[in-house]
Amino acid sequence: MTPQQAHAIPDVQNLNDSRKLAIDKVGIKSIRHPVRVSDKNGGVQHTIAVFNMYVGLPHNFKGTHMSRFIEIINGNEREISVESIEPMLREMVKRLEAETGQIELTFPYFINKSAPISGVQSLMDYEVTFTAEIREGGAYSFTMKTVVPVTSLCPCSKKISQYGAHNQRSHVTVTAQTNSFLWIEELVQIVESQASCQLYGLLKRPDEKYVTERAYDNPKFVEDMVRDVAGLLNAEPRIDCYRVESENFESIHNHSAYALIECDKRAGLGAG
Ligand SMILES: Nc1nc2c(ncn2[C@@H]2O[C@H](COP(=O)(O)OP(=O)(O)OP(=O)(O)O)[C@@H](O)[C@H]2O)c(=O)[nH]1
Numbered sequence: 001m002t003p004q005q006a007h008a009i010p011d012v013q014n015l016n017d018s019r020k021l022a023i024d025k026v027g028i029k030s031i032r033h034p035v036r037v038s039d040k041n042g043g044v045q046h047t048i049a050v051f052n053m054y055v056g057l058p059h060n061f062k063g064t065h066m067s068r069f070i071e072i073i074n075g076n077e078r079e080i081s082v083e084s085i086e087p088m089l090r091e092m093v094k095r096l097e098a099e100t101g102q103i104e105l106t107f108p109y110f111i112n113k114s115a116p117i118s119g120v121q122s123l124m125d126y127e128v129t130f131t132a133e134i135r136e137g138g139a140y141s142f143t144m145k146t147v148v149p150v151t152s153l154c155p156c157s158k159k160i161s162q163y164g165a166h167n168q169r170s171h172v173t174v175t176a177q178t179n180s181f182l183w184i185e186e187l188v189q190i191v192e193s194q195a196s197c198q199l200y201g202l203l204k205r206p207d208e209k210y211v212t213e214r215a216y217d218n219p220k221f222v223e224d225m226v227r228d229v230a231g232l233l234n235a236e237p238r239i240d241c242y243r244v245e246s247e248n249f250e251s252i253h254n255h256s257a258y259a260l261i262e263c264d265k266r267a268g269l270g271a272g
Pocket residue numbers: 011013062063064065066067068
């Protein structure tokens with residue numbers, strides 16, 4: 001195909017659209033790509049992220065130029081660093097001739113943990129999502145979200161029972177918009193410190209005794225969990241706004257218990 005022939009191919013995306021309907025987000029979803037993430041101990045984690053990349057589309061354009069998203073993600077280093085996300089976002093908005101844009105990447109992140117009594121080490125995985133966004137007017141924001149699995153033990157069950165209390169694994173999800181750098185480990189630690197007990201990859205018997213008794217000594221409803229985590233997020237100056245959710249995969253029901261607190265500290269909205 002000659003350049004002239006290629007030029008002759010209709011550019012449908014560039015056609016005008018007369019429906020007067022702007023599109024808030026259009027782009028690509030679920031593209032996997034290698035990333036590297038620095039960890040708090042000075043190491044680097046080489047992991048795989050699922051990317052979503054979107055721009056806003058003005059009402060008068062028929063379509064966005066989707067190949068450019070792929071050009072951008074492949075135009076960077078083979079293994080994308082977290083530090084590259086903001087420049088990639090700004091390049092994307094520019095190349096797609098858009099006012100707004102968003103890049104989300106979700107990846108498994110590993111934290112090395114020592115068992116509470118024996119000290120045996122093991123990795124635990126957490127699902128983490130970073131979202132970089134340019135909003136109307138050009139304001140940039142960065143949000144980090146992590147799902148932290150913990151143990152929750154029911155205060156009611158403990159109070160009313162002669163012995164034992166129902167307990168289960170729970171997912172506490174914190175989504176935090178930050179105004180300066182925050183390690184993933186710091187967000188995880190905030191959540192784990194407020195759980196009936198944190199989870200570990202590897203536990204020997206003395207450790208299992210410890211986590212059993214610690215959970216029993218720290219009963220938490222889903223309401224307790226979100227309130228206690230929100231209290232610490234309110235006190236963290238590097239977090240402007242947040243959402244904390246707790247879902248208990250109840251061991252006595254075939255459904256979950258759930259609670260959420262949402263707060264924009266800048267506007268004094270929500271908790272605190
Ligand atoms: N906007 C839009 N594009 C789509 C859709 N489905 C497929 N495409 C993409 O259209 C792309 C080709 O359009 P462009 O990205 O504009 O390609 P191009 O015109 O050769 O590239 P540019 O010169 O950079 O605009 C392909 O990569 C397809 O993936 C859709 O539903 N909407």
